[in-house]
Amino acid sequence: MPNRIPEIVILRLPMYRRALHSLEQDNIDVVSSQELGERLQVTPAQIRKDLSYFGKFGKQGMGYNVKRLLAELTRIMGLDREWPMVLVGVGRLGTAIASYPGFVPQGFRIVAAFDSAPQLIGRKIGSLAILDISEVKRTIQDKHVDIGIVAVPGSQAQRIVDMLVASGARAILNYAPATIRVPPGIHLRDIDPVLALQSMTYYLKP
């Protein structure tokens, strides 16, 4: 059953959840697909269709109960628990990622950081000790980690991703400036603010 839901729908769920969270904080109890659509700049029909994959959430013409839909999406998305993550690469970029304030409030926690540079091993980054990359497999297995964050130079990124996957990671958040391949069943998302900027400059040229 889960595999029948199109990936594009799954990709939109985090936006829905974020909008519902914001409505909840504004003490709004009920929201129509029209109002939700306006907030998210998608059509009400798309919202109704996307949510219909997961069951019946609203009565015709009554709107959605914000708290209930939020709780349901949280459960459906697997966000009613904490997800431990490992970070590989603690240069300048990795150090910034390790101190990124957005992860923990949303249930994502970096539980170990790795590098291959001997001078970094054993040092601390916040409360995390930096471990040798050779220990990554044991850590992933001991701590039941599913998610690996990659912050190594682009030229090393594929090798590190392969190592993470071979060690048991099933999801990769890649900050390295490289196009990475993963086997079927492994999930990958890229975070690259430079690519995002470069996709706008074409329009900004004089």
Next chain:
Amino acid sequence: MPNRIPEIVILRLPMYRRALHSLEQDNIDVVSSQELGERLQVTPAQIRKDLSYFGKFGKQGMGYNVKRLLAELTRIMGLDREWPMVLVGVGRLGTAIASYPGFVPQGFRIVAAFDSAPQLIGRKIGSLAILDISEVKRTIQDKHVDIGIVAVPGSQAQRIVDMLVASGARAILNYAPATIRVPPGIHLRDIDPVLALQSMTYYLKP
């Protein structure tokens, strides 16, 4: 003419450019659309079609000259110059963005940082003095800034984006966890690693 090129093509150009840069560093002079497609996990036909919007870059069966195509894409994308940017919000997230090592080597430079918290104004973040948000318009105009980076709390993000656009910014890189609206002709990209993680956990649930 520029407006006739589909946005989805423009969105792929940075990936092409990055792959060509990597080939150049490996001292590879010529690349076929097949080889480029394999690196990027897109079809050779798509690469040929995308690049054909910008002119004739390769001879049938001869492949692309890496250096020449890279230089042409750099020019087409407006990356043969430096782009100054302003950063709004220098809390923990904004501070991490200000020290992000990936911008400057790619020609993107934060030239001013702003906040509204009185205790931050006048302090320094790296070599940047933190300015009062009320000065953002003058800075954008004086320094000919087109790009604004937003790192404020989600609840303030729309207001700050509106202010940046009213001050003359034409492109926004939004790190705030909020869905932002911009007027036609203004470009917006979101950077949100938590949304990226949340789009994978659905698949990781036991």
